[in-house]
Amino acid sequence: MFAQTTITGTVKDAKTGDTLPGANIKISRKAVGTNTDFDGMFVLKTTDVPPFTLEISMLGFQTEKVEITKNNQKVEVNLTENATSLDEIVVSASRTPERIMESPVTVERMDSRAIKNTSAPSFYDGLENLKGVDVNTNSLTFKSVNTRGFATFSNTRFMQLVDGMDNSSPALNFALGNLLGMSELDVKTVELLPGASSALYGANAFNGIMFMTSKSPFDDQGISLSVKGGITTQAAAGNNEYKDFNIRMAHAFSDKFAVKATLSYLKGEEWHATDYRNTANGTYTSGDRNSDRNYDGLNVYGDEVSTNIRGVAQTLESLGVLPGGAAALVPSVNISRTGYNEVDLMTYEAKSVKFGGSLNYRPFGNDRLEVIWNSKYGVGNTIYQGTNRYNIKDFFMEQHKLEFRGKNFFVRGYVTNEDAGNSYDTRFAAINVNRAWKDDNTWFGEYVGAYTLGTLAGLTSDQAHAAGRQTAEAGRLLPGTSGFNAAFNSIIENPDLTTGAKFQDNTKYYHADANLNLQDYIDWAEIQVGGSYRLYSLNSNGSIFTDYDGPIEYNEYGVYTQLQKKFLEDDRLKFTASVRYDKAQNFDGNVSPRISFAYAAGEDKNQNFRASFQTGFRNPTTQDQYIGLNAGQAYLVGSAPDNLDRYQTQPLLVSGFGQGVIGAPTIQVSGRAAYENAYSASSVTAFAAGQVATPTVSNVALVAPEKVTAYEVGYRGLVEAGEQRFTVDLSVYYNSYEDFIAGKNVVTPFYGTVGDNSLSLAALGNGDYTVFQTYTNSAADISSYGATIGVNTSILNGFNLGLNYTYAKFDFDQASDPDFEAGFNTPEHKVKVQFGKRDLFENFGFNINARWQDEYRWESTFLDATIASRTVLDAQINYRVPAWKSIFKLGGANLTGKEYVSAPGVGAVGSQYYLSWTINN
Known part of the structure; x- marks a missing residue:
């Protein structure tokens, strides 16, 4: 009933002449298209009547355009491979498309091709192989990404956006890894900007920002499937099975309407935390429960409850429980209650279930305007370490977004909501299991009574102490018994921390932002304007925040503009200036400027020099302002x-x-x-x-926003030495901090x-006193500085070799603020190496990644300790089966088997081995 145009053709590599399977062929500005088959051939049938333009593209190659003038036209297209990875296009650095080579600031990038080739168990794990990026492992399912120092698991200085949505927890103010992230099959690109980015992206884009962008259902259609299975191995936990399943379905019903759905399921065993070293003096201390009566094991909880037993004896003597003068027989020493090991308090089941769906509508049948409804749901178990260790169980997050997007603008609004599910604090679980069996006054009273009687009976001090603990411990609830299980299950369902341990929260936030590029209206420069608004609604029912009488609401907003202008012959000099104003309800406004210059030298503009100055700021988090929580060691109170x-x-x-x-x-x-x-x-x-x-x-x-002033110079370029070509990416930075937010x-x-x-x-x-942790700012002068360099080349007829080095250092005068811990938590030296080849022989490839970092000091409210240096080796081999549209991959992480920790208190990371089968991706 409709006229049909048929176009056939072949797509080849311009350099080698080989056909290119998987190349994208689409009609310009429309969702009509197809892909080349495994022989590099395609057939495109469309109701569009010539003339029109075809766009032929493929990752790693320059896009070509072909004019179609008649029906049944045959075309042969030769795609030219990008000279270097620096020719790839990024959007995040300036909110406009540009080559990495020409970006005014440092950018790291991972696309779907790199994801397929990564040796890590997942693309999120693979981020650790990028230059200048730190990934701290909290647990198997919770990795914290950071750049340029001051790393924590609760990393509120680094922002993570998924299709434009901030996927940080509304209550915690940081992203729980990829718990509510993106399916590996749906990732189009990951772009990462190290360093301050507040001029364009506002508060919390302080140490850096990461953008994960998904594939469009108009451009990437069909069903993709990935099945991955394997084992994790750890000395403490043994060998445990884990599995990871992903499916993506996308279909364009017409030029106007397309849908997409993704589902991910992961299940495994968390890394068990079994560091039982004594920390009774706030650091690693000699002695165990047998030699230190005030023992406080790192991964032992409940033994934080401690008291001076002479004071107990004096009280008992004054009440007539002990005879007169008995208190003098009791030494003035602290005694702690017997605790429970973490392995008896955690389920250690790692689980993540994610669903995402989108409805995409193009009213005009092209990309002039697209309306997107996007929903994401995530539920799972993980472990979070903050002041205490939290068993995050059945944690649920959801996001819903409505976006209007065109070539030069977007307007979007979304809501993020969470439910803490059945999560609980393991420290309070142990403390309150002890107290449910026997309250502290009774326990210490029995201990002192038995000690006194033993001393009067002629026992030595050691024997009297042993008698005291034995008496006080009589009838103690032992892990695995019905009595322990009943008490434990009751306590983790109770959100009152005086008797329970449940982590209760239903906080949400509403966010809207918009951006307009005025390039269709102004031609002498590229000018953009935009803004954002966010409303928080804190709702923990008084268990975390002081929202006893109902949700606490507060807002923040910002507006910005950016000007970009090119000068000199061939537009070799690019000037970029941005400024943003942000205002939060409880604080004065902040102005964040950025100025950068980028100069492209060389005949092909392949020698890029850049320099930038920018400022960033971070608003105090919801917890900095409104927390009211007994953390055991101290009361946490926000300073709003x-x-x-x-x-x-x-x-x-x-x-x-x-x-x-x-x-x-x-x-x-x-x-x-x-x-x-x-x-x-x-x-x-x-x-x-x-x-x-x-x-x-x-x-x-009272706490105020913290600020950073950042200076950076860099070079990106293609260096030729004879017939050997190297891509080089170098950057040097210096950051100066003001009003650094500190817990004191x-x-x-x-x-x-x-x-x-x-x-x-x-x-x-x-x-007669108590300890508080307050939220304030340090008056100390704090600065950090560092450098990164990455070199990539091809050797031995097509083997890829990459090497990068990162240096990071900070300066802080401790004497100027003795109670402040800066928490730089970053190795001074890191070296990463990559070696591999996608086609070692027909359909077979491999990749190897090795990472080394030196020791560093970790400071946190959980414990301060030195983390040992480590070397980690990951590798994978893969085999493609074109007839099945499949790739099989066999790989492993930490193949040396030497376990390591990112911070004191977390589970030691063992080895992970996997086999995956991916279809049609």
């Missing part, structure tokens, strides 16, 4: 002005002296007291040790005013 009086600690026991002063056996301390009536924690420790006459008043200021521990006395009388000192002497 309306949060200080809303937060009150649980009732705290006051000594007999204190009762005479305040007239009550217990007291609740407000968050305001932490900021306005407290001593610094380090000075209280020094005061208790007799090192200073009086402790130092803390005077903690302070000690608040129950009575007295700090600094102006002796009553507060008496409170310290009587143990």
